[in-house]
Amino acid sequence: MSTLTRKQREIRDRERQILVIARQMLLERGYLGLNMDRIAEAIGYSKGTVYQHFSSKEDLLAALCVQTKQKRVEFFEKAARFEGRPRERMTAIALGDEMFVAQFPDYSRSEELLNIESIFAKASECQQQAMRDVEARCIGAVCGIASDAVTCGDMTMPEGSNIYDMCFGLYGMSFGCRVAGKICTTLHELMSPDTLEVLRKNQQALLDGWGWRPLSSEWDYAATRRRAAAEAFHAEPAAVTHNSN
Amino acid sequence: MSTLTRKQREIRDRERQILVIARQMLLERGYLGLNMDRIAEAIGYSKGTVYQHFSSKEDLLAALCVQTKQKRVEFFEKAARFEGRPRERMTAIALGDEMFVAQFPDYSRSEELLNIESIFAKASECQQQAMRDVEARCIGAVCGIASDAVTCGDMTMPEGSNIYDMCFGLYGMSFGCRVAGKICTTLHELMSPDTLEVLRKNQQALLDGWGWRPLSSEWDYAATRRRAAAEAFHAEPAAVTHNSN
Amino acid sequence: MSTLTRKQREIRDRERQILVIARQMLLERGYLGLNMDRIAEAIGYSKGTVYQHFSSKEDLLAALCVQTKQKRVEFFEKAARFEGRPRERMTAIALGDEMFVAQFPDYSRSEELLNIESIFAKASECQQQAMRDVEARCIGAVCGIASDAVTCGDMTMPEGSNIYDMCFGLYGMSFGCRVAGKICTTLHELMSPDTLEVLRKNQQALLDGWGWRPLSSEWDYAATRRRAAAEAFHAEPAAVTHNSN
Amino acid sequence: MSTLTRKQREIRDRERQILVIARQMLLERGYLGLNMDRIAEAIGYSKGTVYQHFSSKEDLLAALCVQTKQKRVEFFEKAARFEGRPRERMTAIALGDEMFVAQFPDYSRSEELLNIESIFAKASECQQQAMRDVEARCIGAVCGIASDAVTCGDMTMPEGSNIYDMCFGLYGMSFGCRVAGKICTTLHELMSPDTLEVLRKNQQALLDGWGWRPLSSEWDYAATRRRAAAEAFHAEPAAVTHNSN
DNA sequence: CATGAATGAGCCTTCATTCAT
DNA sequence: TATGAATGAAGGCTCATTCAT
16 A cells, blocks of 8 residues: 555656646746647656646646646635734735735736637546636635625625625736736836736725725725734735835 | 729738638637638638738737727727716726727737737737837827826825826726636626626726725716717617616 | 830840849859749849749749850850960960859859759750850860860870860869868868969869870969960959969 | 667668668759658658657758768778778779769769758757768878878978868869769760769879879779779779779 | 657648739 | 739648557
């Protein structure tokens, strides 16, 4: 049994190694620069071995996404456990998102690729299910907080809207601002230089707009960020907040 | 002379036709499904002829982007000329954006592609300049309105922020929500079914959050949308607003 | 008639112009870089017009060769008319060859191409005949001198050999040394730096070896070269002989 | 192990087979007639397999050249080891050259191609080094003999010349006469029918002209050839010398 | 299980030549 | 006669996937 376990461990390690290298390639050389030959060569195993782990290139890419989202959800769930008023916890989620993107900068890319190259459809059913699961946890973490806010009376959704609508806006803005930051050079030259800080301000403005109490004018969310960094992520506040908010 | 003109017209028409077909392919089959052979076959001309119009695949894609952005800017500038208070005009811009996306649903895709597949770098210098020009006009239309709002006192930017920061948030949210609408199926099942209407609400919430007067609680922006549809775009209000706002 | 003549002149001029440009392209960009589109663009006429002059690419290349060889034969015949003892006149031929190659450096290339790319076979019958004619004149000039040498007793061909055999050796050496000078970099670094002067010495050695009187030890052929430069080619001796021979 | 070796042998054999077929194509159809598709078809394997052996067309051509030159140098070094006076050994080299050209008639072609189509520059660095090495050995074999002749007093180089100059003449003449034999049909009809024999006579004349003792009038070099054929190449004299010299 | 040779469809691009205007 | 748009065969090269060893 010990032999089997060791073997299994070997396999799991190799699988991770493949994903690490595939991710590097995706980032450095783009979708077209990512090919099975190069991956096999880079890990030092044969192509056939790579195919024993992933039934196709699409499957590998899907696994890459799942793995990345799993990592992201860890940050989100850690943030959700942070103690404080709901909007404080949502601020912690935003911090978790930032930390995740900083630590795994390929996230947005993977997500874009999944969309653009219809990889998802070609991935195995198992991978598709894994994707849906992790997505559900991710949404659960975020929307749970919004739900708590409504329950405790910190926020009242207007008629015709629900908390998911608001979360959709938050998600879209976070994702969109990251991509836009890379695309739109012209706007970039005019706006404040710290793109992340601009994103934060827009996030708080959006929550203010939805009337989530306490409003940013009524509370020091920069302090909340610092506290969350220390308590939820055990990070040096200095490493987290460059500017006051 | 008429003969010459006819021939030239034929060529121009074919160029447009190529772009139309290329755009369809991009939407239906993705970047990798778009190839010169298929385009040639689809327009019923030979590959050589396609290459007489566009010197490379990248050139074609860049032309596609420029053409699309040119179209978008027309909508934006039309909206910017709409008469009303600045936030009304910004609402008209949002309407223009919606109309544009509805009419050219490949916009986001083109933009993503430009980012992901470093097409921009490979395009001819002439195309790159055209791209920059049209981008500048686009930003000018949107930010000009925000600037007017500050000038007339409808909005006061907090210290440390400028109007471009706010516009960045608006742009990111619009772009991001469109992409997210396609990606995130799990969230999609929970939120209100009309994604566009959800986007609109988030946009108004964001403007409220930045304190842009009159707030959505003080003004009927759904009515503004209807008026803008009629006055700026000469469109049937019914065709524009499915839901009341 | 004057109109016709003018037109004809125009046509002839354009034909020359095409050949000039084609030759440049061949030298600068090689056989594969020489194409009909580029030629048409360079002369400012359409491709159709080029095809009115030359029925195919091969035909054009053959014309290039014929024209070049015609130029070469002019040098040879000028040299053959130089007054002196036969070996002096052969020295003048060698000088003519040098001057021709210096002035039309594409000659060897054209000749190599004709051989390598079986262009000759694809050229029109008319061009093939022209080629043969000019070749005959070229041989006539050289071999006529050798024949004179035998007649006047300056040289005696050994049994089993004829003057054409010797001329073949001379021709081969001249052609081969020029090509070898470009190919064989290793040898080039060891030998005397002035490749042309080395060729001259080998030519004289070859004639000495065939016993052509007066031998190079009995006559100042460097002086002959200077005289030939002045008398046959009206060139500055300085421009012709860098080193004494 | 035997299995592995068999596979490896198969691969090596196929590589050779590719070169054999490529060489045939080059000879029969010229540079442009040599293409990867046809090669793949001719060996009965797919294009991909050919590319597993040679990373590009240029690489294949370079390999062709290296292989051929390696073969040639074997002949030269065998000839250089022949015992006799230096000029006898040089005669053996000339015989080796002949035998080599007869056995590998594509040699001149390869060499010309390298020059004309700048293949050398596009080949892999490894191939370029191999090419330089083999060239150095080739020159060493020939020039070593000339050096011995000077050392032992059989030849005295005139002031201003060195042995490499003479070798350059010999090399140029051998190369040039082979090419000229194919090009210049007019001269071919007039000269002695056995082109090879004509080349030999010119070579001996050249050595006589440089004063290399014993002169051809003082020694029976035809006999030397026969001896070299037997001793250095173990060939039937009949197979080597068609005509008496 | 691991290997990596073999496959072959597919892609982008070029260019000599034709022919309607 | 001049034009230049149209052609389409060809060529070099890539790469996901398979399968015999």
